[in-house]
Amino acid sequence: MAQGVFVICEQQDGAFRKISYEAVSEGRRQADSLNTDLTALVLGGGVTEMAADLEKFGPDKILVADDPALTDYSTEAYTTVCTHAIKSRDPMVIITGASTQGKDLSARLAARLDAGLAMDCVAIRIENDQLIYTRPMFGGKILAEINIIGTPHIVAIRSNVMAITESSMTCTIDQLDIQVDEPKTKVIDKKLESGDKVELTEADVIVSGGRGTGGDYGAIEELAALLNGAVGASRSAVDEGWRPHSDQVGQTGKVVSPNLYVACGISGAIQHLAGMSTSKNIVAINKDSEAPIFSKADFGVAGDLFEVIPEIIKEVKKIKE
Amino acid sequence: MDVVVLVKQVPDTESLIQIEGDGVSIKTDDIKWVMNPYDELAVEAALQIKEAKGGTVTILSLGPEKTVETIRTALAMGADKGVHIFDPAADGSDALSKGKLLAAALKTLPFDLVIAGMRAVDEDNYQVGSAVAELLDIPQISQVTKVAVEDQTIKCHRVIEGGTVVVEATLPALFTTQRGLNEPRYASLPGIMKAKKKPIDTLSLADLGIDPETVGPAGRKVKVAVLNFPPDRKTVKMVDGGNPGEMAAKLVKILHEDVKAI
Ligand SMILES: Cc1cc2nc3c(=O)[nH]c(=O)nc-3n(C[C@H](O)[C@H](O)[C@H](O)COP(=O)(O)OP(=O)(O)OC[C@H]3O[C@@H](n4cnc5c(N)ncnc54)[C@H](O)[C@@H]3O)c2cc1C
Numbered sequence: 373m374a375q376g377v378f379v380i381c382e383q384q385d386g387a388f389r390k391i392s393y394e395a396v397s398e399g400r401r402q403a404d405s406l407n408t409d410l411t412a413l414v415l416g417g418g419v420t421e422m423a424a425d426l427e428k429f430g431p432d433k434i435l436v437a438d439d440p441a442l443t444d445y446s447t448e449a450y451t452t453v454c455t456h457a458i459k460s461r462d463p464m465v466i467i468t469g470a471s472t473q474g475k476d477l478s479a480r481l482a483a484r485l486d487a488g489l490a491m492d493c494v495a496i497r498i499e500n501d502q503l504i505y506t507r508p509m510f511g512g513k514i515l516a517e518i519n520i521i522g523t524p525h526i527v528a529i530r531s532n533v534m535a536i537t538e539s540s541m542t543c544t545i546d547q548l549d550i551q552v553d554e555p556k557t558k559v560i561d562k563k564l565e566s567g568d569k570v571e572l573t574e575a576d577v578i579v580s581g582g583r584g585t586g587g588d589y590g591a592i593e594e595l596a597a598l599l600n601g602a603v604g605a606s607r608s609a610v611d612e613g614w615r616p617h618s619d620q621v622g623q624t625g626k627v628v629s630p631n632l633y634v635a636c637g638i639s640g641a642i643q644h645l646a647g648m649s650t651s652k653n654i655v656a657i658n659k660d661s662e663a664p665i666f667s668k669a670d671f672g673v674a675g676d677l678f679e680v681i682p683e684i685i686k687e688v689k690k691i692k693e
Numbered sequence: 694m695d696v697v698v699l700v701k702q703v704p705d706t707e708s709l710i711q712i713e714g715d716g717v718s719i720k721t722d723d724i725k726w727v728m729n730p731y732d733e734l735a736v737e738a739a740l741q742i743k744e745a746k747g748g749t750v751t752i753l754s755l756g757p758e759k760t761v762e763t764i765r766t767a768l769a770m771g772a773d774k775g776v777h778i779f780d781p782a783a784d785g786s787d788a789l790s791k792g793k794l795l796a797a798a799l800k801t802l803p804f805d806l807v808i809a810g811m812r813a814v815d816e817d818n819y820q821v822g823s824a825v826a827e828l829l830d831i832p833q834i835s836q837v838t839k840v841a842v843e844d845q846t847i848k849c850h851r852v853i854e855g856g857t858v859v860v861e862a863t864l865p866a867l868f869t870t871q872r873g874l875n876e877p878r879y880a881s882l883p884g885i886m887k888a889k890k891k892p893i894d895t896l897s898l899a900d901l902g903i904d905p906e907t908v909g910p911a912g913r914k915v916k917v918a919v920l921n922f923p924p925d926r927k928t929v930k931m932v933d934g935g936n937p938g939e940m941a942a943k944l945v946k947i948l949h950e951d952v953k954a955i
């Protein structure tokens with residue numbers, strides 16, 4: 373009978389992505405509630421040494437698939453290796469991040485294993501011995517609670533939602549014996565941004581600007597940098613060409629759940645709210661005190677962003693000193 | 694180059710979504726149905742490829758009777774023909790079953806390239822494209838922002854966390870669209886007139902050789918237990934004050950001391 377929790381971890385160029393720690397921590401919690409083991413699976417080229425970084429989040433076992441052919445993510449190669457690991461161990465639940473890679477991999481894997489998938493899941497719980505997965509639909513207008521029939525269950529968790537917790541378990545690290553065929557897709561070029569830019573979906577703080585910025589993101593960028601955060605944008609700002617598409621938050625942009633989301637000069641259209649309504653704390657700064665964004669915010673400032681943000685920067689600097 | 698585009702009809706993003714009395718489905722009466730925004734990008738990409746390379750663009754859609762309207766919209770944009778999988782037994786299929794149905798239909802069509810949206814803005818599954826690619830045993834590249842098609846390969850840019858990668862795949866292949874790929878055209882009036890005469894084939898489960906027990910409600914691996922509305926936020930606390938400096942000081946104090954977000 374299928375048992376055990378499996379977590380597929382994600383790394384890039386020698387570092388685990390934050391979502392991997394979230395996934396292993398959540399995996400530990402679920403393995404404890406199910407009274408079963410947690411296995412973390414690490415795939416990549418030259419990843420054997422870094423695999424031990426996961427130990428503090430509590431896996432019972434770490435499985436490493438280390439092969440030059442796995443250096444760059446490839447749907448085919450990763451699906452094949454994961455399938456091999458899963459088939460030989462028959463886990464009940466497989467958790468991965470709902471990152472760009474995790475979405476691609478979990479969906480392909482679900483089809484290969486003919487398994488049910490809870491995509492972009494924000495909560496997992498057990499009720500009457502049944503696992504229940506909560507996932508937003510319709511741009512977050514609805515929260516669906518779903519059951520998965522049969523095993524394994526595949527669950528891709530939303531970034532920045534599940535807590536990272538450490539645990540004092542000891543674990544074993546094993547190498548997975550794998551063979552990777554020449555894949556039909558290959559990465560022919562890769563451009564990574566410089567190290568200090570915070571990825572929007574992983575950021576604890578996001579300062580977002582909309583049409584109200586008139587294209588001037590100076591103060592927004594300064595505040596974001598001061599808070600170690602990232603800059604986001606509404607679609608109007610992207611359409612104006614002020615910000616790249618990768619900064620867009622919303623139903624046709626990124627879905628983010630930072631600890632703090634500061635919406636500046638954003639009216640609060642339903643499609644924008646779809647991307648940020650699960651943020652823990654929402655601040656809106658808008659010169660129109662009737663703007664719909666205020667109905668979805670926790671704290672509001674009715675004022676001109678060009679006057680308010682520089683003052684916020686001053687206050688934050690005072691705290692930091 | 695023969696391109697098949699997977700197109701889904703979804704509620705307009707402005708729609709008010711209400712939960713049906715059964716607690717597990719949504720009310721569909723007052724909804725305005727439109728083409729999934731990511732599928733508009735897919736249709737546009739297909740038309741651009743056809744304009745550059747020749748060939749055909751076929752629209753493949755699974756859904757109830759009214760799905761035909763969305764297929765017509767794609768034909769009015771310039772696609773050549775439509776294929777509609779329409780069978781009440783397929784209603785209530787989950788994403789994987791939808792993938793099975795679409796893949797079965799694709800096996801009856803000639804194609805070099807399949808284009809899907811990265812996600813449909815109804816259930817937000819981000820799943821059907823990958824399922825179709827797997828079931829057809831062809832490579833996939835998801836969330837593509839730029840594409841170049843050659844004779845035997847496609848080269849796609851995809852934006853990943855912290856950067857961009859360029860991925861090459863041999864054809865036949867499938868890719869899914871991400872915003873930034875293009876600006877979809879609108880259907881022109883002559884386009885709408887022409888679309889009325891373009892063929893739309895209808896396929897049933899029997900035509901596809903699919904056992905009704907393996908799809909629809911019986912085939913679901915994902916079962917909705919209940920739908921809820923997200924919890925309401927507390928009403929906004931407006932930070933007041935005579936001037937921007939005072940408001941900023943109050944706000945930062947709250948964020949630092951009360952909610953500890955700074
Ligand atoms: C299919 C579809 C998908 C969409 N997807 C998205 C999406 O993913 N993300 C998204 O954001 N939108 C999306 N939209 C667009 C959305 O409907 C809105 O048009 C958009 O969010 C508005 O952007 P905005 O708030 O920046 O601009 P506006 O609505 O023009 O609001 C600007 C705001 O700035 C305020 N303002 C002006 N000057 C100042 C100042 N000096 N100081 C303070 N405040 C000021 C104004 O009071 C106003 O409230 C989508 C639309 C459709 C149809």
Ligand SMILES: Nc1ncnc2c1ncn2[C@@H]1O[C@H](COP(=O)(O)O)[C@@H](O)[C@H]1O
Pocket residue numbers: 699700701702729731732735753754755756788791795808809810811812813814816817818819820821822
């Ligand atoms: N019923 C359907 N008919 C045709 N294509 C679909 C259907 N459902 C999903 N797709 C395609 O798969 C993509 C992703 O959908 P989803 O996995 O539901 O988020 C969509 O953008 C479409 O291209």
